[in-house]
Amino acid sequence: MDHPAAERHRPFAPLPEPAEAFIRDLPKVELHVHLEGSMKPETLLELARRNGVEGVPASLDAVRDWYAFTDFPHFIDVYLASVATLLTEDDFALLAGDVADTLAAQNVRYAEVHVSLYAHLMRGVSAETVFAGIERGRARAAADHGIELRWIPDFPGDFGVExxxxxxxxxxxxxxxxxxxFGVGGMEVARTPFADLFARARKAGLHSLPHAGExxxxxxVHEALDELAAERIGHGIQAMADPELVARLRDERVPVDVSPTSNLRTRAIDAIGDHPLPRMLDAGLLVTLNSDDPTMFGTDLTGEYRTAHRLGLDLSTLALLARNGVDASYMDGTRKAGLKAEIDAVLARHTA
Incomplete structure (x- = not known):
């Protein structure tokens, strides 16, 4: 008999084959996914054994059960344990390569991946080690799959400006x-104290990509826009409570990176049917679809497209979400144009 947590963590059943085939064939971009939150149970177990990390279950089945989300404190425990297994350049290269393999298998062509850099610095793991490892994984992914990865280092806001x-x-x-x-995540504290910090990041050429409004x-969300000059909003679903803010996001074409299953798992919404994704699109917002911490929330980007379809979005609207991801990304213009043309061709083929 399944553990109750495992039952909650089980992915939804497949859609009817026409929708499944379309989602499978659809070229995808992911803009809000966390490297450490994408660690597969197999990788966690391998790294824990390799580095002698205690507190991790000893078998793969036990790790999978342990990954089954129960509440936010449990998620934090699993996330921190995953972080603790990463010590060497080889460890980071393994993780980045595994994450890229998983994305590529879903027909993801480009991803901007959040890296919890401070979580490694505070453990005494150097930035040189982190970046050297994930760059090795990025290079292998490009060679093996043609997938393009980019990085967004971030820090937990509840740990303060330091x-x-x-x-x-x-x-x-x-x-x-x-x-x-450059991003800020963690517990959703006020964003205003980070204004000077983000100004320095922008001056150095880094885009402002904070979490806000989950x-x-x-x-x-107002603070992220006004104080951090946010170019995209991570989550942002609570913006729907403020019509003037919705109008601003729409008129200024500020992308909002939405992750429905994550919002359900963290109790930001009570039920998946309550998710505002359809209303956000109806309001004209530039919404992108993402998985956030996929293995820890029992989802992936393909699963999020299935969820969006179950929320009533037709194939044309799913293709719109895919195009939005391309538009909101920082890939070069030539590749953007080619990828959007491919998305349109897949839609035409599946709706002919």
């Missing part, structure tokens, strides 16, 4: 050219 300063300094000193942005209310 954590952001350390993260930014390490990024500016050691970050490769594949770093495209559980912290509309004020956090």
């Amino acid at each position: 954590s952001g300063e350390r993260t930014l300094e390490a990024t500016l000193a050691h970050g490769p050219d594949s770093v495209v942005g 559980v912290g209310g509309v004020q956090r």
Whole structure:
């Protein structure tokens, strides 16, 4: 008999084959996915054994059960245990390569991946080690699959400005050219204290990509826009409570990176049918679809497209979400045009 947590963690059943085939064939972009939150149970077990990390279940089945989300404190425990298994350049290369393999298998062509850099710095793992490892994984992924990965170092806002300063300094000193942005996540505290920090990041050429408005209310989105000059909003679903804010996001074409299953698992919404994704699209927002921490929330990007279809979005609207991801990304213009043409061709083929 399944453990109740495992039951909640089980992916939804497949859609009817026409929708499944369309989602499978659809070229995808992912803009809000966390490297450490994408660690597969097999990788966690391998790294825990390799590095002698205690507190991780000893068998693969036990790890899979342990991954089954129960509440937010449990998620934090699993996330921190995953982080603790990463010590060497080889460890980070393994993780980045595994994440790329998983994305490529879903026909993801490009991804901007959040890296919890401060979580490694605070353990004494150097930024040089982190970046060297994930760059090796990125290069292998490009060679093996043609997938393009970019990095967004971030820090937990609830750890204070000092954590952001350390993260930014390490990024500016050691970050490769594949770093495209700078982010803040963690518990959704006020964003205003980070204004100067994000101004420095933007001056150095990094895009402002904060989390805001998942559980912290509309004020956090206002702060992200006004104080951090946010170019995209991570989550942002609570913006729908403020019509003037919705109009601003729409008129200024600020992308909102939405992750429905994540919002359900963290209790930001009570039921998946309550998710505002359809209303956000109806309001004209530039919404992108993402998986956030996929293995820990029992989902992946393909699963999020299935969820979006179950919320009533037809194939044309799923293709719109895919195009939005391309438009909101920092890939070069030539590749954007080619990928959007491919998305349109897949839609035409499946709706002929």
